[in-house]
Every structure is written in C-alpha cells, then in structure tokens.
Amino acid sequence: MAVEAGKRAALEGTVDFQAILKEAGLAALVAFGLAISIVGVRTVTIPGGLGLEYRWEWVVIAVVGVFLGRFALAYRRETRSPGRRAEREEAMDRIGAQVQRMAKVAGPLLVVLAIALPWMPFSNRYIVDIATLVVMYIMLGWGLNIVVGLAGLLDLGYVAFYAVGAYSYALIAVYFDLSFWICLPLAGLFAATFGVLLGFPVLRLRGDYLAIVTLGFGEIIRVVLLNWYEFTRGPDGISGIPRPSFFGLPFSRRVQEGEQSFHTFFGLDFSSMHRIVFLYYLILALALITNLFTMRIRKLPVGRAWEALREDEIACRSLGINPTNTKLTAFAIGAMFGGFAGSFFATRQGFISPESFTFVESAVILAIVVLGGMGSQIGVVIAAVVLIGGTELFRELEQFRMLAFGGLMVLIMVWRPRGLLAHRDPTMLLDTDSPSATAGKSSP
Amino acid sequence: MEYFVQQLINGVTLGAIYGLIAIGYTMVYGIIGMINFAHGDIFMIGAFVGLIAFLILGLVGITWVPLALLIVLVVAMLLTSVYGWTVERIAYRPLRGSHRLAPLISAIGMSIFLQNYVQLLQGARVRPMPPVIQGGITLMETETFVVQLSYVQIMIVLVTVALMAIFATIIARTALGRAQRACEQDRTMAALLGINVDRTISLTFVTGAGLASVAGILFLVYYGVIDFYIGFLAGIKAFTAAVLGGIGSLPGAMLGGLLIGLIETFWSAYFTIEYKDVAAFSILVLVLIFRPTGLLGRPEVEKV
Numbered sequence: 001m002a003v004e005a006g007k008r009a010a011l012e013g014t015v016d017f018q019a020i021l022k023e024a025g026l027a028a029l030v031a032f033g034l035a036i037s038i039v040g041v042r043t044v045t046i047p048g049g050l051g052l053e054y055r056w057e058w059v060v061i062a063v064v065g066v067f068l069g070r071f072a073l074a075y076r077r078e079t080r081s082p083g084r085r086a087e088r089e090e091a092m093d094r095i096g097a098q099v100q101r102m103a104k105v106a107g108p109l110l111v112v113l114a115i116a117l118p119w120m121p122f123s124n125r126y127i128v129d130i131a132t133l134v135v136m137y138i139m140l141g142w143g144l145n146i147v148v149g150l151a152g153l154l155d156l157g158y159v160a161f162y163a164v165g166a167y168s169y170a171l172i173a174v175y176f177d178l179s180f181w182i183c184l185p186l187a188g189l190f191a192a193t194f195g196v197l198l199g200f201p202v203l204r205l206r207g208d209y210l211a212i213v214t215l216g217f218g219e220i221i222r223v224v225l226l227n228w229y230e231f232t233r234g235p236d237g238i239s240g241i242p243r244p245s246f247f248g249l250p251f252s253r254r255v256q257e258g259e260q261s262f263h264t265f266f267g268l269d270f271s272s273m274h275r276i277v278f279l280y281y282l283i284l285a286l287a288l289i290t291n292l293f294t295m296r297i298r299k300l301p302v303g304r305a306w307e308a309l310r311e312d313e314i315a316c317r318s319l320g321i322n323p324t325n326t327k328l329t330a331f332a333i334g335a336m337f338g339g340f341a342g343s344f345f346a347t348r349q350g351f352i353s354p355e356s357f358t359f360v361e362s363a364v365i366l367a368i369v370v371l372g373g374m375g376s377q378i379g380v381v382i383a384a385v386v387l388i389g390g391t392e393l394f395r396e397l398e399q400f401r402m403l404a405f406g407g408l409m410v411l412i413m414v415w416r417p418r419g420l421l422a423h424r425d426p427t428m429l430l431d432t433d434s435p436s437a438t439a440g441k442s443s444p
Numbered sequence: 445m446e447y448f449v450q451q452l453i454n455g456v457t458l459g460a461i462y463g464l465i466a467i468g469y470t471m472v473y474g475i476i477g478m479i480n481f482a483h484g485d486i487f488m489i490g491a492f493v494g495l496i497a498f499l500i501l502g503l504v505g506i507t508w509v510p511l512a513l514l515i516v517l518v519v520a521m522l523l524t525s526v527y528g529w530t531v532e533r534i535a536y537r538p539l540r541g542s543h544r545l546a547p548l549i550s551a552i553g554m555s556i557f558l559q560n561y562v563q564l565l566q567g568a569r570v571r572p573m574p575p576v577i578q579g580g581i582t583l584m585e586t587e588t589f590v591v592q593l594s595y596v597q598i599m600i601v602l603v604t605v606a607l608m609a610i611f612a613t614i615i616a617r618t619a620l621g622r623a624q625r626a627c628e629q630d631r632t633m634a635a636l637l638g639i640n641v642d643r644t645i646s647l648t649f650v651t652g653a654g655l656a657s658v659a660g661i662l663f664l665v666y667y668g669v670i671d672f673y674i675g676f677l678a679g680i681k682a683f684t685a686a687v688l689g690g691i692g693s694l695p696g697a698m699l700g701g702l703l704i705g706l707i708e709t710f711w712s713a714y715f716t717i718e719y720k721d722v723a724a725f726s727i728l729v730l731v732l733i734f735r736p737t738g739l740l741g742r743p744e745v746e747k748v
Contacts, residue, residue: 033526037493038565041500049574052499154545201733208479209732211548212683216725219680227718359676363552370549403560409553410535417542 015078024071031066035059096373096421103378110381114284118277125276130392132280132348136341137388139287141368141380143337146294148366149375150303151330152310153203154211157218158365160198161191161335163357165342167225170238170352180244184343191339192332199331203324218362225354237353243275244282244347251275283344290337291377297333306330307375360402364388371412373419382420446589451713452706457597457666459705460604464659465682466689466697467611468652474628474692475648476540481551482531483656484679485558490524490657491670492566495573498664509577513665517603520661521654528653529646531558537642555675563672570671573664600662607658608698611651615694620647628692677721681708684728690741699739703727 040059044051099106114135118128140162147155168190169183178186202213225232232238243251251274297303305326309316313323346352368387372379387408391401412420465487472480497516506512535550580594615621623644626634635641663678664670681704689700704724711723731738 030526030530033523034530037496037523038489038562041496042566043492043495043499043571044567045569045571050495050499050571052496052503148545154548202729205732205736208473208477208544208548209687209736212479212680212687213729213732215680216684216728220722220725223719223721227716360556363556367549367553370545374545399560399564402556403564406553406555406557406560410550410557413546413550413553414535414538417539417546 015075020071020074020078023074024067027070028063028067031063032059035062092416099378099382099421107378111288115281118280125273128273128276128280130389132276132283133392134384134388135280135283135287136344136348137365137368138381138384139283139290139344140338140341140365141372141384142287142290142294142377143334143341144365144369145375145377145380146297146306146337147330147334148369150294150298150310151306151327153327153330154208155214155331155334156211156359156362156366157214157216157221158334158338159357159359159362160214160218160221161195161338162342162345162361162365163221163225163354164194164335165191165339166346166352166357167232167238167342168339169343169346170241171232173242173346174238174240177242180242180343180347184340187343188336188339191342192336195332195335196328199328200324203327203331215359215362218357218359222354222357225357232354235353235355237351237355239351241346241350241352243350244279246278251278279344279348283341283348286340286344290340293333293337294377302326302329364405367409371409371419373421376419376421379419379421446584446586446591447713449584450589450591451709453591453593453597455706455709456702457600457705458709459702460601461659461662461666461701462678462682462685462705463698463701464604464607464655464662465678466685466701467694468656469683470686470689470691470694470697471624471648471652473686475624475631475645476536476547478536478544478547479551479683480536480649480652481548481679482535482554482558483652484675484677484682485555485562486524486528486531486653486675487656487660487663487678487682488670488672488675489527489558489562490520490653490660491664491674492562492571492660492672493523493657494520494661494664495571495670498573498576513576513599517658517661520657524657524660525650525653527558528649528656532646532649537645555679559672559675566672568672570669572669575668576665596666600666603658603662607655611655612694614651620644624648681721681724684724687728687738688731690738692742693738693740696738696740 036059039062040054040056042053042055044053114131117123117131140158144155144158147153147158165187169180169187172178172183172186173180198214198217202210202217205213226234228234245251298307305316305321306329308319309321309323309326316326317323345356349356364387368380368383371387372381372383387405391405394401394404465483468483468486469480472478472483494516497519498512501507501512501515506515531554535554536547539547539550575596577594577596577599580592580597582590583593584591615624623634623639624647626637626639627641627644631641634644659678660670663674682701685700685704686697687700688703689696689698704727707727708720708724712720715723
C-alpha cells in the first residue's frame with residue numbers, strides 16, 4: 001500500500017495528506033495510551049505511604065512529539081521514490097564489503113595506532129583508561145564471536161565464564177599468593193573446564209533452548225557467588241587482589257628493602273601512569289592473541305567444522321562431523337578467552353563482586369558481536385568502539401546511558417538486521433580460473 | 445503436615461502468577477518462534493500501571509475492594525496492552541523474516557530500554573503498597589502452627605482460573621483463536637487463506653501483555669512491593685515454566701507455571717531460600733536434557 005502510494009506520488013507529484021495525517025494521528029493516540037500511565041503519573045514516597053505527582057505536560061510533549069515525528073517519517077516515505085530502501089541496503093552491503101577488504105590493510109594500521117595511543121600528545125590517564133575498557137570488550141567480543149559468530153551457538157550466559165575467570169584469579173591470588181602470570185593461564189583453564197562442564201549436557205539443545213539454558217547457567221553462577229559466603233565472601237566481594245607486575249617488578253611507589261620496582265629498575269621517576277599504560281598493553285596483547293588465534297583456527301579442520309555446523313547441522317552430521325565434540329571445542333575455547341578477560345578485569349579493578357557479572361554484561365557482549373555483524377572480527381572492533389566508547393563519552397548522563405544503549409540495540413537491529421558489517425566473505429573460495437574448480441577442489 | 449499444606453497453598457499462588465506470564469511467552473513462541481525477552485518487563489509495567497491505578501482510585505474515593513480491583517484490572521490490561529502492541533510494532537515486526545538472532549537481540553534491547561524507562565520515570569526505589577485485601581481463613585490449627593489461606597491467595601487463584609477459562613474459550617471458539625492456531629501451524633498457508641497474519645500476531649502480543657499485566661497486579665497485591673527490576677527474574681522463571689510445560693502449549697504453560705511455583709516454594713521451605721533460583725534453573729536444564737519438548741509439548745520434526 002505504501003509502495004503504491006509512493007509510486008502514485010512520484011508519478012503525480014502529490015502527496016495524500018489525509019492518509020498521512022490519519023497515520024500520524026493514530027501514532028499519537030498510541031503514544032497517549034503509552035504515556036498516560038507511566039509518564040503522566042509518578043508515584044512518590046510521602047510520609048505514611050505513597051503519593052502521586054502529575055506531569056501532564058510531559059504527556060503532551062510525548063504525544064505532540066510522536067505526532068510530528070510520525071508525520072515527518074510518513075511524508076518522507078511518500079515523497080521518496082520506492083525502491084530506495086533496497087538501494088540503501090545494497091550501498092551499506094558494499095560499504096561492509098569494502099571495510100572487510102580494507103581490514104587487511106587497515107588491521108595492522110589499527111594495531112599500530114593502538115600501540116601508539118599512550119604516546120600521543122592528546123592522550124592522558126582518562127583516555128588510556130577508556131581505551132583499556134574498549135579493548136577489554138573487544139577481547140570479550142572476539143571470544144564470544146567464536147561461539148556465536150563461528151559456531152552459531154547462541155550463548156546468553158557468557159558472563160559466567162568471565163566471572164569464573166575473575167574469581168579464579170582473585171581466589172588463587174589471594175589464597176595461594178601466586179603471581180598474575182601463573183594465575184592467568186589457570187583462570188583460562190578453569191573457565192574452559194566450566195565451559196566443557198556446562199556444554200556437555202546442554203549442547204544437544206537447539207537454538208533458543210540453548211540460549212535460555214546458558215542464560216540460566218549465568219544466573220546460577222552469580223547466585224552461587226553471591227551466597228557461598230565462606231568461599232567468595234558473597235556480596236562483599238573480594239578486595240585486595242594483587243596487581244600484575246612487570247615480569248616480577250611491581251608498580252609501587254615504595255620499594256621494600258632489597259627489592260626493586262619498575263621505576264627503580266629502569267631508573268625512571270615514579271609515575272602512576274606506568275601501571276595504567278602497562279595494563280593497556282597487557283589487554284591489547286591478550287586481545288591480539290585472541291584475534292590471531294581465531295584467524296588461525298578458522299583455517300584448521302575444527303574451525304571449518306564450526307562454520308559448516310553453523311550453516312547446516314544435518315549436512316555436517318551426514319558428513320561424519322561429530323556435532324557435540326565440535327560445539328564443545330568452540331564453547332571451551334570461547335570460555336577460555338572469557339576467563340582470560342575475567343582475570344584481567346580482576347587485576348585491573350583490584351576488587352570484584354557478583355555485581356559486575358549480571359545478565360546485562362552478557363547482553364552487552366552479545367550485542368557487540370551481533371551488531372558488528374556476526375563472524376566479522378573487524379565488526380566487533382567497530383561495535384565495541386561505538387557501544388562502549390560511545391556510551392562512555394556520555395558518562396555524565398549516567399541515567400540515560402542504559403536507556404540509550406537499549407534503544408540503540410533495537411534501532412541498529414531494525415535498521416541492519418544482519419549487523420553493521422553484514423557482508424561475509426566465505427572463508428574458502430573455489431578457484432574459478434583453474435579447470436579443476438569444477439571438480440570440487442576445496443582449498444585454494 | 446500443616447507446614448506442608450501451607451507451602452502447597454503458597455506454591456499454588458505463586459505458580460498461578462508464573463502461569464499467567466508464561467502464557468504470553470508460549471503464545472508468542474508458538475506463533476513466530478521467538479523468545480519475547482521484553483515480556484517480563486511488560487509484566488513489570490503492568491504492575492506499575494496497577495499501582496498507579498490503585499492510588500488514583502484511592503484518591504477518587506472508590507474503596508470498595510472488589511470494584512476497585514475490577515477497575516484496576518481492566519485499566520491496567522488496556523494500558524499495558526498498548527505497550528505490548530507497540531513493542532511488537534517497533535522492535536519485532538520490521539525483523540520478521542530476517543535471521544533468527546535479530547529479533548532476539550532486538551528483544552533484549554527492548555527489555556533493557558523498558559527497565560531503564562521505568563527507572564527514569566518512576567524512580568529506582570522500591571515502591572511499597574499497603575495491603576488491599578486483609579485477613580483469611582484458618583484451615584488447620586495446632587499448638588505450634590497455623591495454616592492460613594488468606595483472601596488474597598483465594599483472589600489470585602480465582603482471578604487466574606477465570607482468566608484461563610476465558611482465554612481457553614477465546615482460543616478454542618472465536619475467529620481470533622482460530623486465526624491464531626492457523627498462524628501457529630503454517631503462517632504462509634494461513635495468509636493464503638485470507639487470514640491477516642500481521643493483525644493476528646499483533647493481537648497475540650496484546651493478549652499476552654494483558655495477561656502479564658494481570659499477573660503484575662496479582663504480584664503487587666500479593667507481595668506489596670515492586671520495583672523496576674522485578675520483570676527480569678519473573679520473566680526468566682515464567683519462560684522456564686513455558687519450556688517445562690512444553691513451549692507452544694497453553695495447558696503446558698499453566699502446568700509449568702504451577703510446577704515452578706511449587707518447586708520454588710518447597711525448595712525455600714525445606715532447603716535454602718538463597719538457592720531457590722538455582723533450583724528452578726536446574727529443573728529447566730534437567731527437563732531440557734531428558735525431555736526436550738517439555739511435559740506437554742509436541743515433538744519437533746526435523747526438516748532437511
């Protein structure tokens with residue numbers, strides 16, 4: 001109907017104002033229904049119970065705003081030539097493909113930029129801190145990308161592995177007094193073990209069931225962390241987690257007798273920036289290892305099996321791929337990187353509590369993977385920079401941050417259902433020039 | 445024994461509330477095959493709308509409880525349905541026909557949005573409500589323990605049973621119900637036979653939201669406190685109930701809700717209250733492993 005009206009408008013050069021007005025009026029009516037209760041009336045605590053506060057002006061603003069917005073949208077739709085949407089989609093796909101191609105050149109450039117960031121003239125403590133946070137989410141996104149993007153398993157409880165990593169690092173470090181460099185692989189190992197333990201029973205489930213079970217598992221871990229007071233100190237959290245050292249040299253101002261710290265060893269003046277920059281490089285290195293690992297494993301048989309499994313499980317089974325084992329490896333490896341990121345989180349914060357591992361965290365990481373375009377490594381980077389960096393810039397508007405975050409997730413999905421960089425090149429290409437291509441030669 | 449009977453009563457009451465929310469999940473899953481993640485938040489909005497309606501009625505002076513309750517239920521169902529409709533229209537309809545993850549992500553975004561929307565507009569603090577219905581019947585009495593069946597609990601079960609009956613009739617006998625069942629079986633075929641699929645799906649969301657808002661009000665009256673975050677946990681548990689009963693099956697949703705309510709109550713009563721959520725989720729995992737289609741669900745046919 002809309003397309004026909006658009007065609008007619010394009011032919012005659014007129015717009016059916018009555019229809020648009022009717023549409024906008026209906027939208028305004030719906031907005032009135034939405035706003036009258038929650039927006040118009042606010043419950044306030046008064047002595048002796050609850051009172052009410054009225055804000056009818058807000059309702060009026062909402063209704064008028066929706067009316068005008070809908071009117072403008074409908075007008076734009078009617079006056080534009082039909083088929084523009086498809087064109088725009090294609091244009092975005094082309095941009096996606098271009099970015100993917102450019103990633104070969106731009107990737108190393110980005111890495112160089114990332115390494116140079118702390119030495120830029122404009123950089124300060126605040127910028128390096130945000131960059132650390134963004135890179136941490138990039139790493140988490142890359143880790144989850146193995147599970148969701150490559151193997152096609154929807155995991156809504158990724159934060160569980162992140163939590164296991166953080167808590168295993170914190171507990172080992174606090175109880176056994178081991179250094180970061182020993183705890184890090186242990187934390188990854190623990191997280192991977194948890195991945196296998198969880199994955200074994202549930203990976204036979206399909207799609208949405210798997211999603212809800214992983215979500216439940218994430219909550220179970222959080223509830224256990226919250227209530228197992230003797231072991232995890234429950235809601236009080238674990239504090240005094242040791243900071244990482246530079247191969248045995250601590251970043252401390254005061255040095256104990258007979259020992260050296262980072263600044264005395266290198267003959268530098270003490271600066272608190274040393275540790276911050278070191279943490280930044282640490283997470284950058286971890287993230288790059290994750291990326292390199294993913295790029296490499298995609299080309300191994302197991303990586304190819306993941307992608308094949310994502311595309312068609314039945315075909316895979318009939319070709320002799322064991323789906324449970326293949327999924328389990330994806331789950332375990334994704335969990336391991338989550339565990340690494342978790343122990344980095346613990347050492348950076350110095351304090352962890354179950355508060356940090358809520359479902360919203362899982363949702364944020366999943367959003368980074370899906371919004372970036374599933375399976376795309378560079379997409380994860382872009383989505384993490386936009387979502388984490390973007391919302392971090394609006395720190396002062398703290399209360400609107402999550403509101404905007406949720407809204408952004410919906411809008412990006414509606415606008416680009418397959419993610420910002422939806423274009424996906426096949427990992428393997430048939431060599432179309434050579435005659436053997438028709439014989440089904442699979443590796444280039 | 446007395447203790448057991450008391451827990452049974454409490455469990456059934458809680459189960460009725462979960463069952464009402466679970467219907468929304470199971471219907472939406474049946475018809476478009478997605479987890480409507482924002483459904484728990486629709487329940488929360490229903491509770492807030494109910495609270496506001498109660499307070500306004502109190503100011504106007506309608507204090508005869510059955511009348512006030514009826515008005516609140518009707519008003520909240522109407523206003524919350526608008527939310528259900530809008531959520532579907534904005535976040536899910538444009539994504540129909542795209543890949544499976546897209547509506548789920550959009551639903552999670554919607555859920556985060558709605559939570560923060562209510563938090564911003566109504567404040568983050570817990571909202572207490574004075575008890576509307578007081579008193580009860582003493583069923584059994586020993587020297588140490590009294591088994592109470594409160595009027596609130598009777599009301600909750602009665603409202604739930606009545607709504608279920610109305611709802612089952614709608615599904616079984618009206619044109620809307622027939623259209624819904626047709627869309628559930630085969631959307632393309634239903635469209636070819638002249639059913640307005642978009643409208644049917646919208647109405648599914650509207651009815652689901654209406655039932656969730658009733659659950660919200662019952663929750664409000666039963667527990668007396670709500671905040672913007674109640675939707676998350678209640679939503680997950682109701683979804684668990686829907687899966688337990690067999691997703692897509694309406695009697696299954698009710699049965700699953702009842703079971704989850706009972707499991708949770710008995711677990712808190714006889715074991716540890718802290719781990720009651722763990723119990724509910726563990727049951728979910730066990731059911732999915734040993735009976736993936738749920739208790740009353742149809743086996744899924746794998747098509748190549």
